[in-house]
Amino acid sequence: MLTGAAAARAIAAGTALPLAGGPVAFGGGEIVRRDGAGQGVREAASLTEIERHSADLLAGFLRPRAQWAGLDLGMPRIMGIVNVTPDSFSDGGDYADPAAAIARGVALAAAGADILDIGGESTRPGAAPVTVEEELNRVIPVIRALAERGHCVSVDTRHAAVMAAAVEAGARIINDVTALTGDPAAEAVAARSGAAIILMHMQGEPRTMQADPVYADATLDLIDYFAARIARLEALGVDRARVSLDPGIGFGKKDPHNLLILNELAAFHGFGCPLTLGVSRKSFIGRLSRGEAPKERLGGSVAIAALALDRGVQIVRVHDVAATFQARAMVLALAGAGA
Template structure:
């Protein structure tokens, strides 16, 4: 395993002027990072770590061996990269603030709302309309549960579930993501009006997926999951979960680019809850800013997940709103551009208040001090 370098944003400022400009605007968003850890990994182990502020980071690169300085400079540029908006049909989704992706499950066995919308299309349509009215930028439609132990779905059944939902969301003018790992479902959903391919297997489940995604011209979300085949939660063994997931996503992105998908169409998801313990999920949450060094927009999906129940007296999925909003706000503080959630109204409200605080911080109340 070759030496690898990583740059982790550690501390943050409400606005750059409060630290005399010694901070960067993280990934073109509303978060300003001040201190960074420049880390060297050799044979899977961290062997060097230096903490510097933005003004001193280039000098820290001089201490790196071989050609790693160039890799560090590329990551440094990625941390400051301004991402272009997503053009999804008639909708333009800007990535300079957190955007909310509402979940619409048309499955019989989702961990949170299994069967509720599959068996009642009118209720599903009403739910989609409510999410859009509440401020969802994107509706993410899935026809197969990916919870641990869920049975695989035949692609014909998945298409029958997904396509009608895509059609009625498209009739509302929604920007639509299809949550699937099967190219036949991807194709049917895009033809029905979907705009994004959201593949929890990072295009690994079917050898045809990369070629189809490249030819489609649509944005693609690549999620980390350790398992192969039908069990994406299997084989979750890590030496360092944060750096292992970082390296995995880097390789997944590179495979997609080599397969013909332009880098500007790739979004990355660290896959919270997939083949990871609660402790590993918490480590990833606290290290989310590191993943901006990959140079892609980030999607965070933690809504109502098991880790919330584990931290709140085993609260069932429908009683995890507070924890879901808390994790969403942590994602916003980390600069994540897309937040995939069940509770759209509450998360949009939290985002709007968060943004108000961020906007206000740009006005320096101490500017009059000599």
């Protein structure tokens, strides 16, 4: 990946192309094919070879992203997390009271969050589900209050009834960890809502997803999964420009799976959809470091957010907005330096 003056020179010389219309450029890549066992065989490829292999795929990498949820994605956006739950892995109980959650959302917006993601059910590994009624009681007052203040609000839910009520209360985004497969009515509700949609990949379900997740090739398996989900939504009349893809780091994935996906994030741009990435405070950061507790994983969280921005990711979902805002400012400054 190239940024800044190097990207500008390479694009002018015809040796690189801009990624998703943003400040990052690429001068080549890899063509990945499955072998007989379904595993990926990766081969370095020039731009000419990639275009020869699939001009349509290359077009997805190049196409500037349209406005999404009313936001210009020419600049990467920060999604601030507001968990209105007693049991989320990082901040469970901190904002379980609606007044505290509203105040938290206002504070995150002031710190630089472009989107406020409101969740009323923990989906951490091993989490137990809550009733739809309880989830509604937790999130709807918070969503309504923040939307009335003019904030761009997302609802983090896998339940169709919560999606519908949240959009009615002012949410512009539906963020579903099950990619609209966890509730039989979710696809239709999301399609009719007109809201932007985040499809996240998760193998299994929260109570069991980390038991023993298995992939033939994590990146290729996710690409196949997203291709099927996008095709399904398009059949329901959803323009893919409404859809953002989240690879679901830590959701039914072991550390080698997480690392492969993070290293190959740019591969998901081929769909022509904006990308969302949530890695903030996740347990694999502690496992790869010194076993730090969730609130002590700021350094790793910001490092991966910066990596994501360098890979052209349009939306980073985080707890620590102010630190991520500062990191984004530095990434963008470096990307524009000397251009």
